[in-house]
Amino acid sequence: MTQRFRDLLALEPLSADELTFLLDQSKPFQEIQRHPLKKLATLRGKTVALAFFENSTRTRISFGTAASRLGADTMNLQAEASSLKKGESLLDTVHTLDAMKPDCLVMRHASSGAADFVAQHLEIPVINAGDGTHEHPSQGLLDALTIRDRLGTIENLNVTILGDLQHSRVARSNIHLLGKFGCKFTLCGPAMWVPPELEKIGAPGVSIRRVFRIEEALEGADVVLVLRVQTERQYEPSISAEDYVLGYQLNSERLRRAKPNALVLHPGPMNRGNEITPEVADGPQSCVLEQVTNGIAVRMALLFLLISGPPEEGAHPLAEALPAKNRRSTDQKDPSHAAR
């Protein structure tokens, strides 16, 4: 099945088929990460504008690396250096970037809906790399890919999300993606960070419940997603770190309540000793580093799909670059893009 995407602004509007397509498209790019030579020529001559209006290290590097591994050039705009500090509007800034003729804009912004707003004004595809407390679609995809790789499925899982859900765009993207595959969610954190409205943000029929005791929340979990406390997005006084650790830190003892092979995910940056103990973060159930590696694969797939358009039915532009076992059984009729 082939899907066409103009932008990738959020996972909420995407169907299970579209999400499956995006995950499937990421698979061959996962292979590339294991090659000694990782650079392709697929997007040679194309330019990706990376506009990070909010500080970011890992996501910016991940998208930048994804672009360069596809052979694309990047233009970088960072918050501190940008003319926004000089009073330029967001719209003027992105129009200026657009006038330099990039083929795609990847943007992060502290305001929810900022990518949506920009996409209304630009012709080129826009990828939302995190907008305020709304969504972080590539993170949702890479989390799902990681889960699917480890557990073999993303269907009907019990997913427990711990921490500051109110301010988490990662939690929202995960709920919107995994919810379409029958996953059930248990949200756990102090009540002011887990408002009752969160139980209703999923598509109709998606089961989301709040639980305030972490031991109960972890019971029977297949996946535990640990969130960072986002003090930078909170208006209300935060609870103390000591209180947080006491009530909500994921440690080995608590993790034993989950299923024996339950996965632990964290979108990073991680505050060891705060929301998660080092023991858990480095333990066998932790997927933290796989998430990072998969992030590049997912972002390569997104850049490729949005810039080149979807591949011909059955063909994949990486066909030549991939070991035969990964090729699809149908005709490989597009050898034009090959690994360098």
Next chain:
Amino acid sequence: MLLVKNGRVLDPASKTDAALDILLEGEKIREVAPAGKITAQQNIEVFDAAGLIVAPGFIDLHAHLREPGQESSETIETGTRAAARGGFTAVCCMPNTKPVNDNASVTRFMLDRAKVAGSVRVWPIGAASVGSKGEAIAEIAAMKEAGIVAVSDDGKPIATAKLARQVMDYCRSLDLPVIEHAEDVSLAAGAVMREGVTSTRLGLRGMPAAAESVCVARDVQLAELAGARLHIAHLSAKASLEQVRWAKSRGLRVSCEVTPHHFTLIDEDVTYDSRFKMNPPLAAREDREALIAGLADGTVDAIATDHAPHEPALKDVEFDKAPFGILGFETAIALALEQLVHSGRISLMRMVELFTTGPARVLGMKRKIAAGQPADLTIFTADQPWTYNVKKSASKSRNSPFDGRSFKGGAMATIVAGRIVHQVV
């Protein structure tokens, strides 16, 4: 002289619903008579209102004309022209201009500008506190002498309960209504829409309904203490309406207004389009339902637009950064017809009341069609279809969520002081 003939006259003050002709002379109504009884003489201009409704001039209790200080968004000239197109014959303009209307010279400036450039009557509202800063009481008596009709720190509440009480005490002695923008600013801090499932889904910071209703509760109790006339501006929450209902049941002089956008739209309509950003924000479904019930049962005294123009450069930004407010004049009647009358919730007469005698009573005025009364008339259709095109708005701004909406009915002519200031031709 101007003869308005063949219209269906709706006059809430006298409960008249009849085919009457109205003869205007100078700035006053000279004669009201059954259709056909007044014969057109040669020097009489005739307005044929056949098929149209003729009502007393509509009053908007709540508008922002942006002059002085923010003329790139609106001026008294463009704002009152938009008001005339919307069927309003008088608009009360809020004091949050630059400088703030907190002294008689600013009040006089507004009235002078209105005299020169205004299409409709402009009734300024003075600031309750100096600079609307919530510290010292403004020169309310001097402003009253210059022509204000009420006081308000609109855009925000009167900062403290103590100051609100003092303002109410003082305004009681001056017999002026105190108009309150009810909001607990600590509960609303950083919020850009109403708290609920939609705000949670969109990741936009929400304020709870209580951000409004706790302030309304404060103010109605202070109004009782001071014996003051208190009017709650742009009331949006069911819980606030309950407070007003309670106050009225105790015989307090408390009134309230509701905007067309709050009885039309709800928080679920909000997208990242800043044309859906206003304060108070669009409320929950059950709030809208309660507001409509309040408009029907008399708890709500007036429909007011909260016309809040912002030039495109200000609104065309991230939702978080956009200023609050939308245009209101040109769509108010059409929305009232659509949401309240055509839907069968209120009668046409009640709608007219909410635009005329209702707001007049808040200001301590009368509004009726009778000989000797001001020659202010709003002439409208309740059924003619039309589509709102904000690009053609008389306002300097374009921030309306109703652009492109198709309506049944709206203003056809606006007559102020015997002069036709707007007419659909």
